[in-house]
Amino acid sequence: MYTHSNSNLYTRRNFIYDLSFNVGFAVLAINGMTAITGCANNEQKSEEKSKNEKSENKLGIALVGLGGYSSGELAPSLKETEHCYLAGIVTGSPQKAEQWKKQYDIPDKNIYNYQNFDSIKDNPDIDIVYVVLPNSMHAEYTIRAARAGKHVICEKPMAITVEECESMVAACKEAGKMLSIGYRLHFDPYHVEMMRLGQKQVYGPIKKIKADNGMNGTSGWRLDKKLSGGGPLMDLGVYCIQGARYTTGLEPIAVTAQEGTKTNKEMFKDIEETISWQMEFPQGITADCMCSYSKGTNLLRAEAEKGWFELSPTYAYRGLKGKTSEGDMNFKGVNQQARQMDDFAKAIKDKRPTPVPGEMGLQDVKIIKAIYKAMETGKRVEVS
Ligand code: NAD
Numbered sequence: 001m002y003t004h005s006n007s008n009l010y011t012r013r014n015f016i017y018d019l020s021f022n023v024g025f026a027v028l029a030i031n032g033m034t035a036i037t038g039c040a041n042n043e044q045k046s047e048e049k050s051k052n053e054k055s056e057n058k059l060g061i062a063l064v065g066l067g068g069y070s071s072g073e074l075a076p077s078l079k080e081t082e083h084c085y086l087a088g089i090v091t092g093s094p095q096k097a098e099q100w101k102k103q104y105d106i107p108d109k110n111i112y113n114y115q116n117f118d119s120i121k122d123n124p125d126i127d128i129v130y131v132v133l134p135n136s137m138h139a140e141y142t143i144r145a146a147r148a149g150k151h152v153i154c155e156k157p158m159a160i161t162v163e164e165c166e167s168m169v170a171a172c173k174e175a176g177k178m179l180s181i182g183y184r185l186h187f188d189p190y191h192v193e194m195m196r197l198g199q200k201q202v203y204g205p206i207k208k209i210k211a212d213n214g215m216n217g218t219s220g221w222r223l224d225k226k227l228s229g230g231g232p233l234m235d236l237g238v239y240c241i242q243g244a245r246y247t248t249g250l251e252p253i254a255v256t257a258q259e260g261t262k263t264n265k266e267m268f269k270d271i272e273e274t275i276s277w278q279m280e281f282p283q284g285i286t287a288d289c290m291c292s293y294s295k296g297t298n299l300l301r302a303e304a305e306k307g308w309f310e311l312s313p314t315y316a317y318r319g320l321k322g323k324t325s326e327g328d329m330n331f332k333g334v335n336q337q338a339r340q341m342d343d344f345a346k347a348i349k350d351k352r353p354t355p356v357p358g359e360m361g362l363q364d365v366k367i368i369k370a371i372y373k374a375m376e377t378g379k380r381v382e383v384s
Contacts, residue, residue: 046107053085059345060087060125062110062150064117064141065133066096069155073317074132075104077337083345087125090117117141121148128344130182131155134227135234139164146175151348153341155182157238158361160229162369165362172358179358180344183242186356187339189331190311190320191246194300197309199249203325204305206248206285211240212299213315214274214292222293224270231271233368237291239315241367243300244279244287252279252287252367254382257375263294277371 054060061084063070078086088110089100097111110125120126129145130153131138139159145152152172158181159165172179185191198206213236221227228234245251260274267273274292281287290297301310307325314320317336322329340356347354367383374381 042102042105043107046101046105047109049105053087054125057349058082059084059127059348060110061085061128061130061153061341061345062088062090062112062120062126064090064129064131064145065137066091066093066100067132070132073337074130074341075100077335078341080335080338081342081345083342083349084128087127088112088120088123090114090120090129118144118148120145120150126150127348128153130341132182134221135229136160136227139168142168142179143171146171146177146179149175149177151178151180151344153180153182153344154358154361156361156364157229157234157368158358158365160234160365162362162366165358165365169358169362178344178348178354180347180354181356181358181361182340183356183360184317184336184340185239185242185315186246187343188320188334188336190314190322190329191243193322193329193331194243194247194302194309194311195249197324198247198302198304201304203302203307203309205283206302206304208303209244209247209279209285209287209289210299210301210303211243211287211289212291212297213237213239214290214295214297216294216296218293223267228271230368230372231268231273231275232291232293233272233275233277233371235291236293236315237275237277237289237371238364238368240287240289240291240300241279241364243314244281244289245363247300247302248281248285248287250281250283250285251363252281252383254280254380255367255370255374256380257371259375260290260292268293272375275371275375277374279367 063074066089075086086104089106090112091097092114100106101111112120129150131141132155133141135157138154142152142154159168169179222235255277257275257277259272262268262273273294276290279287298313298315300314302308309324311320311322318333344354370381370383
């Protein structure tokens with residue numbers, strides 16, 4: 001069971017460990033010769049750690065792209081996983097490589113850059129490559145990882161075109177490797193409850209879904225359409241699409257969409273700032289959705305014949321809250337990312353499918369494309 005209190009414990013423990021490690025290293029650095037011995041010992045220690053993890057039958061994960069999500073969530077979560085561990089990294093920054101090597105005990109032989117990445121095929125420590133790069137780079141690194149004989153987790157949104165998603169699925173199939181999308185919410189008990197209440201029709205047939213996801217501001221590659229593939233719909237709206245799909249257990253038939261007003265035309269010259277869209281599902285169910293880079297909002301709500309149920313906040317890493325027409329939901333917080341990565345490692349070991357496969361990501365990108373087409377044409381667009 002992964003709890004927040006565990007997560008705090010780990011953080012404190014790691015801090016103390018990092019502190020003692022860094023102080024020890026600084027003392028050694030006073031004497032050049034001793035410092036070299038220190039490096040050799042540390043390398044040996046990292047290799048031993050890797051061997052120990054392997055001997056516990058854990059699968060080795062290499063994170064590709066050491067930005068905010070890798071450093072803030074995935075790497076810390078990999079200290080709480082039972083079936084996998086942080087075995088390697090792929091980064092374009094020698095400084096980051098050095099920092100991560102120390103912080104996470106990663107041996108030199110498991111550190112790659114974007115140029116020598118393909119040689120990861122010869123490294124038995126790495127079983128899974130986790131692609132955590134800007135969206136436009138997901139397809140290339142997923143395909144290269146599959147060709148290097150590795151299983152792949154790719155972050156959401158899966159890629160920026162349907163064709164790219166199809167090539168990713170095909171490359172992993174051809175290599176006989178599994179592909180999963182970083183849909184962490186499938187492993188959170190509050191979202192599992194939304195799936196149960198909706199799909200089992202605990203409050204009768206669903207009539208309406210409402211799903212909103214917005215934050216106030218964004219920056220960097222997310223504003224550059226070549227790298228992001230689009231605005232908040234790609235980044236945040238994908239959670240609303242997912243939420244509507246798994247709460248109803250159904251696939252949307254058609255969509256309509258409207259772009260919101262741009263309050264900052266310069267910042268959002270490439271991408272939408274806000275978008276509202278509607279999805280038609282079978283059985284007359286509709287979903288009203290909205291996402292935005294200039295309005296904080298976080299909701300997944302289902303209205304059914306005999307009651308309602310909702311999460312708010314809903315798409316966050318922690319601190320989720322749920323209510324139904326009968327009262328509060330009450331689940332213990334979990335480490336979503338640790339559960340997600342453990343489930344994938346376990347699926348590989350048990351030779352069973354992942355509940356969040358590449359095909360699921362592909363379907364979301366098809367829906368996203370239909371929504372953009374509806375926004376641009378002002379027409380109802382059927383989802384293929
Ligand atoms: P980030 O900007 O913090 O990190 C991006 C990383 O990619 C950086 O290390 C950067 O150096 C590297 N990079 C390599 N080539 C680059 C280039 N040409 N331009 C810009 N950066 C380049 O981004 P992030 O928030 O870590 O997001 C990475 C991916 O993870 C995205 O696909 C995002 O949607 C996804 N993500 C998922 C979640 C989730 O909850 N599942 C949360 C955050 C991000």
